[in-house]
Amino acid sequence: MSLLRLQNISRSFGSLRALEDVSLEMPAGELRAVIGPNGAGKTTLFNMVTGLFPPSSGTVWFADRTINALSAERRTRLGIVRTFQITEIFPDLTVFENLRIGVETAARSNALPWISRGRRAALERRVDELLAVTGLAEKSERVVSELAHGDQRVVEVAIALSLEPKLLMLDEPTAGMGDEETDNMVSLIRRLHDKQRLSILFIEHDMDVVFGIAQRITVLDQGRVLAEGTPEEVGADRRVRAAYLGEAA
C-alpha cells in the first residue's frame, strides 16, 4: 500500500500545460525528492496534491483513498502537511506561540474557549518537545519576524511537525539559506526521517542536499516525469544530466 499515489495527473492553466501525465507512487516512510529545472511543474505538483486546485485529469490517492475532491483544509486534517517556498508563519508571534497553534490544532482544541490547567500544561509540554526536536528551544520566546531567515524556515517545519503529519511536504526547505543553515535543515530532515519515520516529500534545487539524503528522486521536466529512481540511477541517467544536471554543473 502506497502512501501517496498520483495516477496520470495532468493540469492545465488555460493553454499552459503545467503537468502532463504525471504518475508517482510513494510508500510510507520514504524520503523522496522532487527535482527539475525551473518551470518543470514541481510547485504546481505540490499545490495540486495539497489541494489548492484539482487536477485537470487523473486521480490523487492518499493512503488508498481518492482525495481529488477534498479541500486543502480537509487534506491537511488527513495528514498532508506542507511548507511553502516563501516562508509562511505567524510573523508577530513568538516561536512558542507559532508552535502552540499547531499543537492545539492537532489536539482538536482550536475552538475551545477555555481549557483546564492540566490540558494547557500538556499542550505546552508538547510544544517543548517540538522545540527540542527542531533545536529551537533557546529561541522559543523570540518573535518570529525577528529571526534569521534560516530559523524562520525551521519554525515553519516545526509548525508542520506539530500537526503530526502522515506526509510532510517541504517546498524548497533550504531556499535562501547559507551553508550553516542548510546543514542545520538537512540534519533536521534526516532526524525526522530516521528517528520519527516520517514520510517526507521535498522539492529542492540544491543537488548536494538532494543526493545527500534522498532515498528516491523523481525528476520533472516541462511538466512530465523525466526519470525516477535511486540517487545512483538518477545521477547516471543521461537524459537527466542533459536536461538538468548539465546546466547546474
Added chain:
Amino acid sequence: MELLLYDAFNGLIVGMFYALMALGLSMILTLNSVVNMAHGGFLILGAYLAFTLEPYLGFWGALVAGPVIVMVFGLIVERVLIRPIYKREDPVYSLLLTFGLALIMQDVARTIWGPAGLPFAIPDALNSSLSSSFFFLTGYRAVVVAIAFFAVVGLMLVMRYTRIGIRIRAGIRDLETVSGLGVNIYVLRAVNFGAGCLLAGLAGVLAAGQLGLTPTMGESLIMPSFVAIIVGGVGSFLGSVLGGLLIGVAAGVMTTYYPAASDAVIYGIMALVLIVRPRGLMGQEGMFE
C-alpha cells in the same frame, strides 16, 4: 403607467451618477487597493467648483473645468497621502485615511459654500422637454445620459486599446509582475486614481444640475455606489456600471409603489445578490477571497 416611466427614467438618471461613481471607485479599489471613502468628497468638490466657475466659464466650461480640477486634486492626494501607505498590508489604514479626508472635504465644503442647498443653473436650451408625450425627457437629462455614456464607453476604450489602459488592467491582476516588467507602477497608480476622481467630479457636476448642490450629496451618492460595485461584481468595470444603473432604476421604480422603501430596496437587492450569487452579477472569482 406614465408615473412609472417617469420614476424609472429618473431612476435611470440617478443610476448614471451611481454608475460613474461606482466605476471610479472600482478602478481605485482594484488597482490602488483602496476603498476611497472620500469619493463622495471628490464628487462635491466637482459640483461646487463647477458652481463657482459657472459665472465665468458658462455651463459647458464648468462641466469641463470642474472634473479636471478634481482630477488634479486627486493626483495630489494620491501622491501625498496615499502613496506612503501602499506598502502597509492592513487595508484598515487606507480606509481610515480616506475616511478622514472625506470628513475634511465635507466640512470644508460646508464652510465655504454654506450648509444650505444651492441651485446650479443649467442652460435654458436644455431645460425644455424633448418630447411631448414624455415630458420628463428634458434636454438636460438627455445630455446627462449622453455624457455619462460617452465617458463610460470612452474609459472602456482607453482600458482596452491604449497602452496605459492595458497596463492598468494587467496591474489589477498582478501588480508585482507588471512592475517587474519595467512599468512605472507609481505613475500607473497615480493615473488610475486621478481617472477615478475625474469620474467622481464629472458625476458631481452632472448631479448638481439634476439634484442641486448640498454638502451631503456626496454621502448620499457614495453608499449606493458601493452597493453598485457589490451587485455588479468586484473586478468587473462593466458590472459596476450596470449595477449602478440597475439599482438606480430599481429605486426609481420603487418610488412609484412604495416610496418609503425606495432607498432600502437598494440594500435589499444587495443582500439578495450576496446570498444568491456572492461574487456579483458579473464578478470574477477569486477577487479578494
Added chain:
Amino acid sequence: MNSRYVRLGVLWLLLLTVPWWLPLVGGYTQLGTRVLVYALAAMGLNLLLGFTGGLSFGHAAYYGLGAYGVGLTLKYLAPSTPLALVVGTLVGGVAATLLGPTLMRRRGVYFAMITLAFGQLFYFIVVRWNNVTGGEDGLTGFVRQPLHFGHHVLPLHDVAFYYLVLFCFALATAIMGILLRSPLGHTWVAIRENRRRAQFLGIPVERYVWASFAISGFVTALAGGLNAMLNNFTSPLDLYWVLSGDFVIIAVLGGMRSFWGPLVGAIIYLYAQDYLSSLTDNWQSFIGLIFILVVLLFPRGMLGMLRMKARSA
C-alpha cells in the same frame, strides 16, 4: 507576569474610583460613562478587527440595534433595565450572527465594503420604519429604570449608572479576555497573522471569523444599549457609518493589537472631540485630520508604540 497584574490592578482601581477623581481634573461622571461605553463598543469591534483581522466598517449597526432594542423594550415592553439590556444585546448580536455567512469568504477591502453597506441597510430600515422607531427624529419616551434587588430599589442616577456600566464593562472584558487567552483566541490571532498558514493547518478559517464577528456584535450591541440608557435617547445616528468609522479609529488610535488599546483610544478620542467642538465650528475637519495623522504617523496606536519601545529596550 507580576507587572501585568500590577497594571491591571491600577487600571481597575482608577476605573472604580472615577466618580471621585474625574471631577477633580475637569471632567464629570457622565463623561466617564461615555468613555466606558465607547471603549466597550470599540473593544467589541477590536475582537474582530485587531485580534482576528476582520475589517468591519459597519459595526455601528449592531451598536444602534442594541440601542433601539433597549429603547423599544423600555418604551413598549417592560420597565426593566436588565431585560432591556438583554434584549438590546440580543438584537444587535443576532443581526451580526446572521450577517456572518454573507461575509465569510471575503477578505480585506471587500469584506469592509460589505460590512459598510450592511450597516447602511440597517440604518435605512431604522429610519424608514418611523412609526416604530421614531424615524430621523430618534426614539424618545423611555428612561432607564431603577434596579430592583429584592426589596431594595436602586435608582440609576449618574454615579449609580456609571457603576452599572462599569459592571457590564467588567463582565464583557472578562469574557473577552478569557476567550483571547484560550485556544479559540489563539486560533483567531493565527488567522489574523497569516490566514493562508491557518488554512494550511487545516483550520476552517471562515467559521472562526464568523464566530469572532458574532461575538464582537454582541459586545458592541451591549455598548449601544448602555448608551441608549445613558442618554435616555437614541437616533439613527447611532447606526450611521460615520460612527462605525469612529469605532475603528478609536481602536487603531489606542492600539489595535492591544487588549486595552480601545480604552486608551476612547479616552483620547472623546476628549479630543469634546475639546475641539468647543473650540471651533470646524471640529469635523480636525477630527478628519486626526484620522489622517494617526494613519500616517501612529499606525500602531498609543499602546502599540509603547510595546515596541519596550521590546527594543
